[in-house]
Amino acid sequence: MSDLIQLFVNGLALGSVYALAAIGFVIVYSATGVVNFASGQFVMFGTFAGVSMLLDAGLPWAVGYLAVFVVMAVFGAGFFACLYLPLRKSPVATMIIGTVAIGILMQNVALLAFGSWPFRLPSPLDGLSVHMFGAVISAHALMVVAVTALLVGLLWFLLHRTPVGIGMRAVAQDMRAARLMGLEVNRLLALSWILAALLAGLAGLLLGPMWFADVNMGDPIALKAFAASIIGGFGSLPGAIAGGIFVGLTEVLGASYISSAYKDLIAFGIMILFLLVRPQGLFGERIQDRG
């Protein structure tokens, strides 16, 4: 029983990170229609920005984290300006290949800069643990879950209660109509990219202490976030959260109760099952035309 609780919390923590990555992925997809194949590298970038700020520069926690978010926001804005804006009128495939190209570039720049040895990104709660129902749970895992829950709440508030968020949703649904409501579409699209990059950065900072910071970590995360979006319902925010947590739990519980060699097979097998039986996912909506 104590094992199960421990695994459950670890799965929840890993799932929260997948959920953050998937939310960033979904925000960009629903606002701009771009399937961002570099989204895993965004998370890797967040982790390595953390390595630079906390390990290399030795900044204190608060300053280091803040610096990572500033870097991620600038990166998101840059991605919007250098990739999305020039390619926005090109065919979808061109845009997708553009994101793939940037992803490969990022991975290799990271390899040049940091080498192939993995790092261990520290957590402010390193070494602390909580005893719960006879299980020993790392404080970092609990923090990951709490931070993600808080962030999801904030994100909901942003999208449903603030004019900027309502504007972002309007842009995601119909850009022309949004322009005619006086909305500055480009500014709101840039915000979507910035928000996605910030979420990825946070995911990277939270994931770093759980995994090793490895320049090849982006691809598995992207695949998991993608699986999470499919299981939850492509384009749906609650779906991204539920899907992310589902994939995280499946991975951790599957690895320990079924087979650690097949943990990915289980997660992706379920994704394929969803594609076959319920392609709209858990929270899927009817496909709508975008204007």
Add this chain to the structure above:
Amino acid sequence: MKLLQACGVTKVYGGLQALTDVDLTVMPGESVAVIGPNGAGKSTFLNVLTGLTPPTTGRVLFDGTDVTKLATHKRVRLGIGRTFQHGRLFSRMSVLENVMTAAETCRRGGDGAPRETAMRVLERMGLAAQAAEAVGSLSYGQRRMVEMCRVLAGKPRVLLLDEPAAGLNSGEVEQLVERLAALREEHSVAVVLIEHNMGMVMRFAERILVLNFGSTIAEGTPEEIQSDPAVLTAYLGEGYSHADL
């Protein structure tokens, strides 16, 4: 003082001449209808006025300023409002949220919070009870009305309406005409209307612009237009002298 002015607007798509040298002047509080057969360039013309489509040549002036190069959202904030032929509401948002989008961006000094502005517009148009509902659950007529609320929340000085009566029953058309008339009277909002419902056009418009194949073939009062030979030819073919359009 001229409110909205289009001077020699021409739009070419590849080899297709969608608009050729179209002029239009709208005074504050005036109501103008743009009519013409399908494909005459009416919607393209509205797109040029709002900046969704840049003209190949020609200029658009609003309140004496050249806005030809101004981005759509800035024109909207100046006071050019537009609705679409096929309602384009934000279908995954509530009625109130739809109306709030414009209320926020077009906020001017002295306006209340966007939520209150949006509620006021909904009340005036008789939709306050549906404020929290999802747009998808409304009837077609109500949805068109939400679109109208949404554009009104931006406090337009000129309203460009693309077939506002399409799909409405006669009672709803009646309501729409009354509300538009009230807007013109109370706030001297000018209305430019594309419409195929000739009953509504003849009753509502003070002036009519007739387009055919992207060119102006006639402009005048409803009476003049009904007996204009070029209009009759375009609509009915050769050989008619008067038609009850």
